[in-house]
Amino acid sequence: MIGDNFPEALRGGDDTQSDYPADEDFQQFLTLLQQLKVGGCNLLVVGDPARSVFTRCSEYLFGDDDALRQRIFAVTDAPPESIVDRLPDPTAAPRPISDTTTVLNHAGPPRSVTAATNLNTEPALTGVTEVQIADPQLQGLQSNLIETIETTAWENNPIRPSEIRVGLDSLTPLIDHYPISVVKQFLQTTSTTVTQHDAMAHYILMKPYDHNLVQELSSEFDAVIELRSVDPEPNGYEAEQRWHVPSTGLTMDWLPL
Template structure:
């Protein structure tokens, strides 16, 4: 699903829950956003990385945040496992475009997983830890190009990628989020930590406790 990623549906179209099986089967890129704590976002990431009992290739792209890899991975999964890769953003004076370099390294990791054994839909799971740092430290065009490159790599193997922004989704209005992402995972902290799935032109799911 490269290019524009707007979900299809009208006023009486499907709910976001009805889209979920198709998103998992065909692959998707999800924006995880909301005024929530990092702890709440970490629990959402653990769920999106998939059950530790299922075979998954997991790619953790660290662009910021304080959580350690083990706080972001599901219980029983370690950053040192052979099916886990941690890709760290590195700002270097020798690198004129470190964000583009990060996108290339992520794409190379995805390609290597697929080359070793062709991936099925939803097998690859990827998380980008902090869009706050991406948009704060880079201009809008650079941030959009980074997201497109990573999202295209995920889509090429029908994986599931999610990209975390711990603030209102509206704060990202400079980015074409409805075209960059297939759907959204909304986070809230009150009255209790919870998440829901939503998508353009579809009804959101109910809130689910985290």
């Protein structure tokens, strides 16, 4: 997974062996991952497993607990508790979570994400900045997302590569309510801001990889992460990931999530 220890995590540590062969495609893939981490990237996360698998993948993409990360959650239909699941362990985080986390709430009908978790005795989002976006149009989400990224970069200047982590969960309501051309324009504008600040953003779309919407949108992203559930009894794990790189035509093998 493209967390804080990639591409080393894909190679395997001192006591593990990578499932990938040491071939030209894999070396190209490792080089690409390093470039994405340094220069900023936009990733599409797709598949048809349970939402909990998407939450776990998103947690990895937001970065390790002990790494300093500025996390921006753009919420359309994600359950409030799933946001808590993606936050770092407060005892391991280098700074208070409330200082490094922003929630942009574009849910409809409007609901407070942080209040919902607090009512369920979840203290993790206490003090976290939540912006409830009043503009129901996509422009409202776009302008707030861009402003938050730019403000975060300015307030933490000099910002380090991949320090800003953005997650949008999910694209489904946007696709349901707006023409695909409007969604593409939103993605192009937002992704430009992400890369300008060497940030890492992931966008969740709970559709199979071969779905026409995924194929329509894949060219807007640096890579597509495909997820699937597997039988845990013979495998020892419950989900797998496979990376696709549209610009190069690369598709890697399945790996445990």
